[in-house]
Amino acid sequence: MFEYAPAPESRDIVDIKPSYGLFINGEFVDGHGESFKSINPASEETLAEIACAAPQDVDRAVHAARQAYDAVWSGLPGRERAKYLFRIARIIQERSRELAVLESIDNGKPIRESRDVDLPLVAAHFFYYAGWADKLAYAGFRRSPTDGAGGGADPRPIGVAGQVIPWNFPLLMLAWKIAPALACGNTVVLKPAETTPLTALAFADICRQADLPPGVVNIITGAGETGQALVAHPDVDKVAFTGSTDVGRQIARSVARTGKRLTLELGGKAANVIFDDAPLDQAIEGIVNGIFFNQGHVCCAGSRLLVQESVAEELLGRLKSRMATLRIGDPLDKNTDIGAINSAAQLEKIRMLSEIGEREGAARWSPPCELPSRGFWFAPTLFTDVAQSHRIAREEIFGPVLSVLTFRTPAEAVEKANNTPYGLSAGVWTEKGSRILWMAERLRAGVVWANTFNKFDPAAPFGGYKESGFGREGGRHGLAAYLDV
Amino acid sequence: MDTERLAVRKTYKLFIAGAFPRSESGRSYEVRDAKGNFLANASRASRKDVRDAVAAARKAFGGWSGRTPYNRGQIHYRVAEMMEGRRGQFVDELRADGSGKAAAETEVNAAIDRWVWYAGWADKIATVTGSANPVAGPFFNFSTPEPTGVVGIVAPDSALLGLVSVVAPAVVTGNTCVVVAARPLAAITLAEVLATSDLPGGVVNILTGDRAELAPWLASHMDVNAIDLAGAPDELAASCAEAAAENLKRVLHPAAATDWTADPGTARLTAFLETKTVWHPVGI
């Protein structure tokens, strides 16, 4: 047996302060709410004391953003905005190891993922949108060719964007929000998730290093009430939210009377469809990557496995063998595949839904694995004999839990895949080209991964159908969310 | 004996699933011209008619969205041809509604031309809004627009041009719709045009009646994917937008009043399109 010795990434590279204020108008200031602690979910140790933004702090941040918008940012030529964003992208690359370690400590995700997935994508996103900042007139978003002087005017930014992001990809979601907003000429007030504020606060420091004009980016920390206050602030012109469908619904309701622009990237219950002629070994990797990537804390996770009956038994055997090789533990160990669940509350939700799955009659299986005694952990879990009517087949679990269903024909696969209020992503595995395109046409989801899964790129639009939200992030399409079009 | 021939009047009914039923409620309301003269008894649709119309639109969606864009374009052009044939009737109806002769003719011309304009978009919008995405890896990656699904439309007061300007962009891309019309006469004549234009039944469903009564049912319907509040006054629009949040409907509610004679741009086409991004590895 080949035991891998511990290979921990050094924490020395990060310098976590005992406490953090709110980043408003280029400075860290105290908040008027009751401060809270950010903890390391792998050890439950307290990392830092975080300020909480009360309504008057939100007001101050929005005011700073408005001032910066009016006085500086909206009037700055696109090429100048571009250079700021390029600078930010470069600084992120320069500090990527530090940011990756910080992300893993605060979030619980494996360092391999924060290092090899999150951080490269964060830098790439800023690079990508930096290049758009002085090319907006070419993006095809003018109302009509006769709109604007001589037809060549830049589309206008919206104004102040209030952005609320989740805890699953803290810095990446920040990048998805801030990069296009700034490229288009908006200023932002961003609230990171309560449990993962540290990389956003490090980003505040990056803005200072880049000499970004004060007030263009404001980071306010806090919980749900802070987010509500931001979304409801009358001087916010645009709201962007990534998170649960329930909160998205509340936000949609709360901005309904205001005329604010809104984009939402919400939950999902993606079907990953495996045909009997799939490239099986790669499909296994795709299934594993689909549901166990980032502990399954992924809105587009392939949480419903739809397997053609003729290959189900063989596939599940292979999948179980593969799951047995997954390494669960210290997020900072370079060989860890599955890290810690982000919070006690999320762990409770995953446990609850898994217990419901058992009670509803599905067969539960996990590979033998030792979980650390401190921190929040959940073994990779497989449910077989799952029916479409089971809650574990319908509700987003947002954890490392895979529900397996079977189908007989392509039509049945499509029908089952689409039988959900969500529509964020889907996977298809088959070596038959025409069937891939047939499936891709019929799956009602914003992203279809064929013979791959959980791939992201700043050039590729991402976002949902139906209750998975509206608006796109990434690509040319991502600009629409931040332009007055 | 020299008597004037008694005209055969048209019964203005609803348009649901390609048929012309009366409201299931049995209700109707008087339509009068600008001088107060009686014109017709129009059907006053109920929430159950909304329900039936949504069911018809949903049933039609798969087939309609699955048609080739070329075919949808052909059918839309056919609609314009049929409108042209009913030009006189449309003009009469707009005049009955209070328009002067010249204005009525101008509006009908514009409405027919608008329909032709949208017909041509059927097989072009994907070219304009789709993309091949240069991702940093060995993947072929493309994004295409797809129809959102069933669109609820609260039509604007502009009896024909406004109506055409909200219906055509929604359905030409493959959506199906349930329209609550503002003015029954031109709307139901348009329905007759649609019924004879090879448009599959259920793609467009037109209800007449009280917008304030019907719009909330459309806005709250969980099988409606999007709602166009063009013809909803502010308070109604706000409450509909709130109700629409329940299933995250796409809501189109332009802040300013729309000039229906202006170049419409592509905004009403893209409002009811989803972007689908497909990834596939590139290898041997």
Place this chain on the structure above:
Amino acid sequence: METLTDAASLGAFLHGLPGVDQVGADERAARLATRSIKTTAKARAIDLAISMVDLTTLEGADTRGKVRALCAKAVHPDPGDPSVPKVAAVCVYSDLVAEAVAQLKGTGVGVASVATAFPSGRAPLEAKLADTRRAVTDGATEIDMVIDRGAFLAGDYQKVYDEIAAVKAACEQAHLKVILETGELMTYDNVRRAGWLAMLAGADFIKTSTGKVAPAATLPVTLIMLEAVRDFRARTGRQVGVKPAGGIRTTKDAIKYLVLVNETAGPDWLHADHFRLGASSLVNDLLMQRRKLATGVYAGPDYFTLD
């Protein structure tokens, strides 16, 4: 398996194997290559890797003297450190087998001989069999044959199968390693099919490359072959070994291969009976890394023998 008695069913079987998506396979191999093997794990991995090496010289300029030197290195890779394990075998051309056998008698180090018109495989079957028999007669314990890539690429699987079976028969007690020459097969689908074909025909090992064609061994190709031997055992009960050969020069590379074995075929393959590394310069890098672990300072090439 027993139904594959004619060319048509053989072809149907090979083409019925699940396809391989190249991008996914490359990604998986690259992912495994990021495993970080440190300290005690690294020490064990280095010794395991040394014990799996087929120390190889396959040059036109090879002489008995060269082979003698290689054999000495095989038995005592680091003459100053008796705790260093022996390599698994030396690998030479068939005419030098007798010399290697003489040198390695009683050491436990095997003698592998390339045969069958290595490296091109372009010779009549009688010549290939004669080549094999001569090596076996001279005492080779292992035969590394090449398949007829021309026949394989032309779809004549039966011919490839028959040749392997014939060579296997000629091997008698010697183990047969079948070289697929994956650099000429071009696609991973072909690698998987060729691997299965060799195993069906009786191979004891499937080997990537001759070392004479670029690319030689790669991680993804080895991954595909490891999946094949894993699936073959699940289906038939017989455990076939895998040997990547060519281009493996550093400890880092060797450890990546061991990780691949560990997490693909599984720990059952982590033994020289079932996994070999065809290499020559690799051994000295393993020795240098081994000494670095033991002493804490970086070693230099002057402190290790050339061969």
